[in-house]
Amino acid sequence: MIKLIPIASGSKGNSMLIDMDERRVLIDLGVPASQLHGVLSQYGYTWDDIHIVLITHTHSDHIKGLDACMKQIAAPIYMSQTSKDKLMLDRAFALGYTVRTELMPGLWVTAIMTSHDCTGSIGFKIETERSCLGYITDLGFIPESTIALLSGSDCIVI
Numbered sequence: 001m002i003k004l005i006p007i008a009s010g011s012k013g014n015s016m017l018i019d020m021d022e023r024r025v026l027i028d029l030g031v032p033a034s035q036l037h038g039v040l041s042q043y044g045y046t047w048d049d050i051h052i053v054l055i056t057h058t059h060s061d062h063i064k065g066l067d068a069c070m071k072q073i074a075a076p077i078y079m080s081q082t083s084k085d086k087l088m089l090d091r092a093f094a095l096g097y098t099v100r101t102e103l104m105p106g107l108w109v110t111a112i113m114t115s116h117d118c119t120g121s122i123g124f125k126i127e128t129e130r131s132c133l134g135y136i137t138d139l140g141f142i143p144e145s146t147i148a149l150l151s152g153s154d155c156i157v158i
Contacts, residue, residue, distance in 0.1 A: 021128040023107045030061045033068040047072045055079035057121035082120025115140035
């Protein structure tokens, strides 16, 4: 089962919690820690319930809460190599493009290069044994290769 919990969406901040078969992935940290904590609490989650953090790109509306939130969240953080180099985060791990990587038992993520005005911008294909979700935002266009990669997804967030 896939549960989508929007924290914020828009030019003032972006963040979404995805609960897939009891594996919780937080995408982007474009909001203050207090706002993120408030929404998590409303849905019965705590900082410790987050297993993985994924960052799509380095525009401020996607990372402005990164430093404060990561003081609260123990989960590993993943992004493109370009974003990792730009942010100089020792704690971050780089995902290779179109490489299906098991980030925790039973959770695989494939980074998808996206057409955005920020170098290193990525989306994700997130999979468990039972569910598959595509997450591709801030797009100029969607290439056929991305459509093919996300074909068969249970849900696609655009």
